[in-house]
Amino acid sequence: xxxxxxxxxxxxxxxxxxxxxxxxxxxxxxxxxxxxxxxxxxxxxxxxxxxxxxxxxxxxxxxxxxxxxxxxxxxxxxxxxxxxxxxxxxxxxxxxxxxxxxxxxxxxxxxxxxxxxxxxxxxxxxxxxxxxxxxxxxxxxxxxxxxxxxxxxxxxxxxxxxxxxxxxxxxxxxxxxxxxxxxxxxxxxxxxxxxxxxxxxxxxxxxxxxxxxxxxxxxxxxxxxxxxxxxxxxxxxxxxxxxxxxxxxxxxxxxxxxxxxxxxxxxxxxxxxxxxxxxxxxxxxxxxxxxxxxxxxxxxxxxxxxxxxxxxxxxxxxxxxxxxxxxxxxxxxx
Amino acid sequence: xxxxxxxxxxxxxxxxxxxxxxxxxxxxxxxxxxxxxxxxxxxxxxxxxxxxxxxxxxxxxxxxxxxxxxxxxxxxxxxxxxxxxxxxxxxxxxxxxxxxxxxxxxxxxxxxxxxxxxxxxxxxxxxxxxxxxxxxxxxxxxxxxxxxxxxxxxxxxxxxxxxxxxxxxxxxxxxxxxxxxxxxxxxxxxxxxxxxxxxxxxxxxxxxxxxxxxxxxxxxxxxxxxxxxxxxxxxxxxxxxxxxxxxxxxxxxxxxxxxxxxxxxxxxxxxxxxxxxxxxxxxxxxxxxxxxxxxxxxx
Numbered sequence: 280x281x282x283x284x285x286x287x288x289x290x291x292x293x294x295x296x297x298x299x300x301x302x303x304x305x306x307x308x309x310x311x312x313x314x315x316x317x318x319x320x321x322x323x324x325x326x327x328x329x330x331x332x333x334x335x336x337x338x339x340x341x342x343x344x345x346x347x348x349x350x351x352x353x354x355x356x357x358x359x360x361x362x363x364x365x366x367x368x369x370x371x372x373x374x375x376x377x378x379x380x381x382x383x384x385x386x387x388x389x390x391x392x393x394x395x396x397x398x399x400x401x402x403x404x405x406x407x408x409x410x411x412x413x414x415x416x417x418x419x420x421x422x423x424x425x426x427x428x429x430x431x432x433x434x435x436x437x438x439x440x441x442x443x444x445x446x447x448x449x450x451x452x453x454x455x456x457x458x459x460x461x462x463x464x465x466x467x468x469x470x471x472x473x474x475x476x477x478x479x480x481x482x483x484x485x486x487x488x489x490x491x492x493x494x495x496x497x498x499x500x501x502x503x504x505x506x507x508x509x510x511x512x513x514x515x516x517x518x519x520x521x522x523x524x525x526x527x528x529x530x531x532x533x534x535x536x537x538x539x540x541x542x543x544x545x546x547x548x549x550x551x552x553x554x555x556x557x558x559x560x561x562x563x564x565x566x567x568x569x570x571x572x573x574x575x576x577x578x579x580x581x582x583x584x585x586x587x588x589x590x591x592x593x594x595x596x597x598x599x600x601x602x603x604x605x606x607x608x609x610x611x612x613x
Numbered sequence: 614x615x616x617x618x619x620x621x622x623x624x625x626x627x628x629x630x631x632x633x634x635x636x637x638x639x640x641x642x643x644x645x646x647x648x649x650x651x652x653x654x655x656x657x658x659x660x661x662x663x664x665x666x667x668x669x670x671x672x673x674x675x676x677x678x679x680x681x682x683x684x685x686x687x688x689x690x691x692x693x694x695x696x697x698x699x700x701x702x703x704x705x706x707x708x709x710x711x712x713x714x715x716x717x718x719x720x721x722x723x724x725x726x727x728x729x730x731x732x733x734x735x736x737x738x739x740x741x742x743x744x745x746x747x748x749x750x751x752x753x754x755x756x757x758x759x760x761x762x763x764x765x766x767x768x769x770x771x772x773x774x775x776x777x778x779x780x781x782x783x784x785x786x787x788x789x790x791x792x793x794x795x796x797x798x799x800x801x802x803x804x805x806x807x808x809x810x811x812x813x814x815x816x817x818x819x820x821x822x823x824x825x826x827x828x829x830x831x832x833x834x835x836x837x838x839x840x841x842x843x844x845x846x847x848x849x850x851x852x853x854x855x856x857x858x859x860x861x862x863x864x865x866x867x868x869x870x871x872x873x874x875x876x877x878x879x880x881x882x883x884x885x886x887x888x889x890x891x892x893x894x895x896x897x898x899x900x901x902x903x904x905x906x907x908x909x910x911x912x
Contacts, residue, residue, distance in 0.1 A: 434759075
């Protein structure tokens with residue numbers, strides 16, 4: 280049972296007919312759509328793998344620092360900005376971002392600004408071709424990140440993702456945007472630290488009806504090799520991997536949000552992130568739908584946002600280049 | 614009989630070379646001329662994969678930039694090796710007693726993996742808590758405490774300079790050996806004829822070092838065009854920040870292993886072939902030119 284990659288990066292393996300289709304063996308009905316999409320062949324729509332975990336974006340914060348500065352978890356954008364200003368004045372870096380690692384930036388963008396482009400609604404419009412990344416709402420969402428640069432560490436493009444985590448666990452930064460996969464790392468980095476999580480409130484100008492948004496995607500997919508001499512046993516194993524029993528073990532032992540629906544989380548933060556996703560979930564668009572070709576959406580936006588933070592490009596140019604880049608291979612599902 | 618014994622002795626090496634070097638090279642070369650669907654080979658593609666490298670995103674932007682960085686890396690390394698490296702070798706050559714110890718010390722950094730070197734230097738140069746910037750700030754040079762690896766204009770130079778620092782022991786050793794091969798009498802004769810130290814070095818010693826300079830240059834060219842580990846340690850596979858530390862090998866790595874494109878094997882093999890042709894052609898050309906120079910000097 281090899282671990283295979285998910286979404287776009289699964290497609291090369293599927294295309295070379297190296298995996299056994301699992302339809303009929305594994306039943307993923309009732310699973311989250313975004314999660315199921317990660318496991319399928321794009322061309323034939325068959326299921327080729329079982330995802331181990333779901334990842335979801337989240338804003339972590341240092342409860343102690345928030346209390347010290349008398350800050351409540353913000354529920355409006357103004358409160359969020361005020362919290363940042365208070366923290367900055369107190370000499371704390373408000374938002375730890377490791378912009379030297381380009382792959383983190385599309386996630387930072389989701390955490391800080393997903394409601395601004397319209398989350399799930401934008402997802403269906405852009406994948407069907409009704410709009411594209413030059414959409415004013417998308418451009419504005421990219422600009423949100425630029426506007427918040429003043430609350431990030433100085434020379435942010437020189438700060439690596441691990442540096443940003445260190446700033447947070449050392450109590451030098453109050454918030455860090457990331458994913459559920461970061462939780463165990465941050466807890467281990469400083470077991471004393473009281474960590475909380477929240478969803479960043481929608482920035483002003485967000486399309487009507489926008490709520491705080493938690494973006495998610497599937498991670499750690501396993502498939503069955505077409506050349507396996509023990510196909511029966513392998514199929515049995517991946518079948519078990521799709522059960523609640525296995526999902527519960529992933530939650531308890533690996534401390535990840537299981538891809539299986541209905542699993543209970545003992546870790547309160549993991550539970551909260553999972554609940555956030557259930558309530559306001561949206562796909563982590565650039566990964567779930569724009570990694571089916573090169574250049575990938577995440578690469579383009581990551582690099583583009585670095586250039587924006589360095590001051591050599593603005594949000595409009597970054598979005599335009601993202602759009603032009605993915606359009607070299609992307610075809611709307613229509 | 615002697616011929617056959619000779620073959621028997623050569624056979625193990627030829628076998629290893631064939632299996633681990635020649636075979637992969639030839640297959641990669643052939644892969645570049647086919648269409649690919651994942652790991653399944655389809656029809657003959659002619660030069661389509663090569664055309665992709667010059668016409669399609671992301672290659673149209675990434676390949677020229679990456680190649681430029683390789684060449685800059687080569688130029689920077691060359692400059693340092695033939696000035697600092699040669700200078701150090703020359704100074705060491707005259708200190709008979711401490712030469713060995715110092716040569717060993719200069720060679721030390723290249724015993725460490727470039728990945729480790731890159732990681733250590735990125736910690737040292739970290740903008741918020743790295744010791745280099747803390748030191749600069751402490752001595753009042755706060756304006757010099759730049760985000761070394763965060764700014765595209767400085768990041769590429771950090772890669773070049775750290776590589777120079779790591780590998781400086783190599784020209785020191787090679788030039789040291791070459792200097793040892795220059796007959797003492799020539800220098801003495803020149804001085805008897807009234808040549809200054811300077812003249813002796815530039816008119817007598819340096820011309821005799823040309824073969825060594827040639828070897829160092831060709832090896833440096835190959836090394837610079839293949840650079841992977843150090844840039845990877847500094848900027849990851851995408852050449853952070855914003856592609857400022859991207860190199861052709863990194864682009865190859867991304868194309869082959871990180872892209873969602875189903876024809877990745879074709880385009881990445883084409884890129885590998887292109888890189889091979891550049892390196893092989895460059896090395897052959899440089900060797901030919903150097904040989905001609907050598908003949909002119911020695912012959």
